[in-house]
Amino acid sequence: MNISMNELKAALRRCFEASGYFVGNYEDAANMVLWLEKHGLHGLRELQNTLPYVGEDLHKSLSNVIYEDSTSATIDAHGRSSLNCIASAVDLAHAKALESGIATVTVHNCHNRMFVLKALTDRGRSGISAAAYWKNGSDNITEHAAAIKSGHRYPSYSESSVQTVGNEDKQALTIICSSRVDVGLSLQDQDSTIISPQQVERNKNHCVEHGITICDKLWEDINVIGQGVLVENTERSRADAGGQ
Amino acid sequence: MTTYAAIQSSISGDNALPLRPESQVMDLERLGSFHQSRLSFMRTLVRRVFKERWKISPTTFDLDKDGYGTVIYDIKAANSNFSFVIFSNYLSDDERNDRVIATKWDLTMALVEGSVDGDYVEKLRENVPKQEAGRVDSRVFVLSRANRSARNFNYMIDCLANGQQPDIEKIAKVGYLYRTTAVYGSGKLGMADWEKVSTKHRDFARPFAGEMFVCMMLRNFSLLQVEHIAKQRQTDTYTPMDYDIKRYIGIGNSTGLGMAPYLVNHPVLISRWIEMRELALARIRTLGAIDSRIHYHLISLLNRCALHTKQTLTEDEWQTSNNTAVVGDLERLVEFADNGLSDWNTIIHFSEENCSLQGQEMLVSVLLELYPELVDELENFHCTDEFLDLDPLMPAARLKEIMATRYDWALAIDFKAPGAKETYWYRSQEKMEPRLGSISDVEGKKKQMALGVGYAVRKCFDQLSLYVEKNPTHSTARFLVAYPKVRGIVRRVQCMSRSKYGDIQANLLDQNVLPMHLLRCKLAFFGVSKFDPRSKLWVRNTMFQGAPLLEDIGSTFSDDWFMPLTPSV
Numbered sequence: 001m002n003i004s005m006n007e008l009k010a011a012l013r014r015c016f017e018a019s020g021y022f023v024g025n026y027e028d029a030a031n032m033v034l035w036l037e038k039h040g041l042h043g044l045r046e047l048q049n050t051l052p053y054v055g056e057d058l059h060k061s062l063s064n065v066i067y068e069d070s071t072s073a074t075i076d077a078h079g080r081s082s083l084n085c086i087a088s089a090v091d092l093a094h095a096k097a098l099e100s101g102i103a104t105v106t107v108h109n110c111h112n113r114m115f116v117l118k119a120l121t122d123r124g125r126s127g128i129s130a131a132a133y134w135k136n137g138s139d140n141i142t143e144h145a146a147a148i149k150s151g152h153r154y155p156s157y158s159e160s161s162v163q164t165v166g167n168e169d170k171q172a173l174t175i176i177c178s179s180r181v182d183v184g185l186s187l188q189d190q191d192s193t194i195i196s197p198q199q200v201e202r203n204k205n206h207c208v209e210h211g212i213t214i215c216d217k218l219w220e221d222i223n224v225i226g227q228g229v230l231v232e233n234t235e236r237s238r239a240d241a242g243g244q
Numbered sequence: 245m246t247t248y249a250a251i252q253s254s255i256s257g258d259n260a261l262p263l264r265p266e267s268q269v270m271d272l273e274r275l276g277s278f279h280q281s282r283l284s285f286m287r288t289l290v291r292r293v294f295k296e297r298w299k300i301s302p303t304t305f306d307l308d309k310d311g312y313g314t315v316i317y318d319i320k321a322a323n324s325n326f327s328f329v330i331f332s333n334y335l336s337d338d339e340r341n342d343r344v345i346a347t348k349w350d351l352t353m354a355l356v357e358g359s360v361d362g363d364y365v366e367k368l369r370e371n372v373p374k375q376e377a378g379r380v381d382s383r384v385f386v387l388s389r390a391n392r393s394a395r396n397f398n399y400m401i402d403c404l405a406n407g408q409q410p411d412i413e414k415i416a417k418v419g420y421l422y423r424t425t426a427v428y429g430s431g432k433l434g435m436a437d438w439e440k441v442s443t444k445h446r447d448f449a450r451p452f453a454g455e456m457f458v459c460m461m462l463r464n465f466s467l468l469q470v471e472h473i474a475k476q477r478q479t480d481t482y483t484p485m486d487y488d489i490k491r492y493i494g495i496g497n498s499t500g501l502g503m504a505p506y507l508v509n510h511p512v513l514i515s516r517w518i519e520m521r522e523l524a525l526a527r528i529r530t531l532g533a534i535d536s537r538i539h540y541h542l543i544s545l546l547n548r549c550a551l552h553t554k555q556t557l558t559e560d561e562w563q564t565s566n567n568t569a570v571v572g573d574l575e576r577l578v579e580f581a582d583n584g585l586s587d588w589n590t591i592i593h594f595s596e597e598n599c600s601l602q603g604q605e606m607l608v609s610v611l612l613e614l615y616p617e618l619v620d621e622l623e624n625f626h627c628t629d630e631f632l633d634l635d636p637l638m639p640a641a642r643l644k645e646i647m648a649t650r651y652d653w654a655l656a657i658d659f660k661a662p663g664a665k666e667t668y669w670y671r672s673q674e675k676m677e678p679r680l681g682s683i684s685d686v687e688g689k690k691k692q693m694a695l696g697v698g699y700a701v702r703k704c705f706d707q708l709s710l711y712v713e714k715n716p717t718h719s720t721a722r723f724l725v726a727y728p729k730v731r732g733i734v735r736r737v738q739c740m741s742r743s744k745y746g747d748i749q750a751n752l753l754d755q756n757v758l759p760m761h762l763l764r765c766k767l768a769f770f771g772v773s774k775f776d777p778r779s780k781l782w783v784r785n786t787m788f789q790g791a792p793l794l795e796d797i798g799s800t801f802s803d804d805w806f807m808p809l810t811p812s813v
Binding site for chain 2 (some may be wrong): 075148231237
């Protein structure tokens with residue numbers, strides 16, 4: 001079915017709110033999914049993988065800083081979805097970059113890291129150059145890089161397969177922000193899939209014109225979860241609306 | 245042409261004009277005392293349509309003798325073409341319901357980009373009459389529905405069919421033939437998003453321009469339809485409606501709580517609308533010269549407002565007493581002005597000391613009428629990006645200072661006092677209709693909407709104060725890593741502190757909160773009149789009463805339909 005961006009955003013907000021996301025975080029999470037989908041980067045596909053676990057973050061520890069100096073920080077996300085924690089990690093990198101010129105924040109134990117692109121893109125609009133790098137998967141491992149220049153509206157994104165992998169944390173994400181240099185980042189692999197800022201912009205224009213296509217089942221799943229914020233309709237409830 | 249930079253320098257900085265302070269303007273009761281003005285969206289829309297001489301005509305007129313069927317208007321605006329498609333279906337009296345939960349209506353309609361062919365009209369016919377239960381595509385950008393006024397519709401047809409004009413006193417009681425009960429835009433039900441409308445359709449790239457246009461078209465259709473039915477009923481005796489009566493017929497509107505959360509959830513936009521209104525007033529106070537013509541115009545408008553208010557009929561005691569007070573206020577203002585005026589500050593100060601809030605704000609609307617050259621261009625600045633961006637580098641200590649100064653009103657509320665957190669706002673399973681409950685409903689309270697901005701500030705401020713004591717050099721970003729639960733309110737405080745007017749200053753959780761003020765504020769920006777509260781939760785009002793008619797487009801245009809009066813036919 002076809003829906004508008006506004007409908008998707010509103011439904012996602014309810015969905016994340018019902019899943020226990022805090023005020024401010026559920027708006028961020030909805031915007032992250034919408035941003036990916038709107039810009040042709042498969043936000044709904046990512047969400048489909050995330051949705052079965054969306055309520056689990058409620059029972060996990062909050063992210064915390066485990067190391068910090070003036071130009072870097074390490075955060076443990078305790079297995080949370082990036083939808084529910086990555087915006088504040090990017091904010092921290094942003095703040096440190098403004099103070100020190102360049103900063104790196106590494107987030108460990110974080111899922112669904114593709115959603116970082118929205119938060120990165122917002123840095124570009126704020127006059128900060130930003131980049132992120134992460135690996136994904138356990139059997140077929142892929143690596144991912146995204147970057148945006150200061151003052152730009154659209155990021156670049158590249159993805160490729162990785163043949164060998166060390167013992168590093170497979171759920172880590174590295175964020176680099178700078179107020180002084182452009183931290184343009186793209187994978188060196190010649191076979192990598194590269195999506196340019198121009199392509200991202202074209203995808204957005206198409207979505208603005210025609211809206212979003214979503215499979216009925218996913219739309220239903222989002223809305224069913226979102227019903228958790230709705231109050232049962234009763235005679236008393238009807239009176240609460242000032243009925244005629 | 246005035247630039248955005250010039251507007252900004254008039255609002256803040258060394259060259260700023262003397263705008264009224266936020267503590268005065270953002271008080272909820274004052275916001276609920278606003279009236280229509282020449283910056284209201286109906287006025288700005290009508291100015292645009294008439295100045296640009298849009299061509300609007302029905303290309304399909306397929307109504308039976310009882311007025312049921314389909315009418316399609318072709319709209320040639322300055323930049324693009326559009327279609328307004330309206331479906332008129334039979335509705336029994338017992339099915340007629342103005343609540344958002346209704347499922348059938350007398351009229352349903354859509355505003356669509358470009359021309360529509362037969363197949364597309366059929367697609368619309370399948371979905372538009374269902375409203376929330378239907379789906380449309382992104383060519384559609386406004387959907388609405390309307391119900392007949394039981395009191396006026398058949399009476400009007402009977403009169404015209406019998407060759408008579410309606411009794412003005414009867415028309416004055418209800419100044420419309422239809423009431424619209426919802427007007428949807430901004431991507432609802434599959435429609436085009438605002439991002440598309442604002443970038444592609446320049447003719448409607450102002451807040452609620454499309455929605456107001458649909459109401460304007462509905463009003464004109466209602467006049468066309470009653471004349472059509474009356475003529476079909478008795479061709480030999482039928483007489484068309486008198487032109488002045490037509491002008492006096494508006495569109496009824498019934499607005500409930502659904503509108504209230506909008507004001508809290510769009511603080512940047514609301515603040516911008518208020519900035520433009522207040523900037524207009526500040527320009528007038530500073531630059532508005534007073535001569536005999538202006539003085540005469542002032543007295544004439546004050547008298548007109550008094551008469552308009554006297555002609556506003558409502559069964560609500562609270563509104564009746566407000567209206568009585570406003571009439572008295574206006575009489576005092578006329579008396580004051582009759583003694584001579586050398587500047588505007590004097591009469592504004594007089595009003596602040598001697599008039600009700602609704603009287604004071606009526607004076608503001610009147611002053612705006614006097615100086616179109618200082619006011620009208622501000623309509624071009626009603627749009628704004630609604631980013632609530634976090635400033636991650638801001639020291640947490642600075643954030644605390646901002647809360648203490650810009651949100652002093654929130655920190656002054658005693659949330660431990662009885663009733664201070666008695667109310668909660670929620671969405672019902674029934675069409676997600678916003679409702680207002682009591683915290684005695686423990687289960688419902690768990691699902692409350694985050695509209696208690698003042699209380700959220702209080703809780704955040706307490707946590708922040710402790711954090712700053714321990715970490716005096718930390719940034720906001722670092723604070724939020726430690727306290728992610730307050731991310732929403734911190735972002736809001738930072739962002740709104742950059743605007744002149746900021747947040748609405750009220751405890752929306754208080755047991756005595758009057759949502760009516762929120763509804764009235766937004767409706768005043770729309771440009772409605774004749775507020776008729778039916779409870780503290782919903783209000784009837786009239787749109788486009790006195791506005792020029794479609795048939796007037798292309799003729800001379802007088803932008804003077806402020807506070808319309810009963811015609812003397």
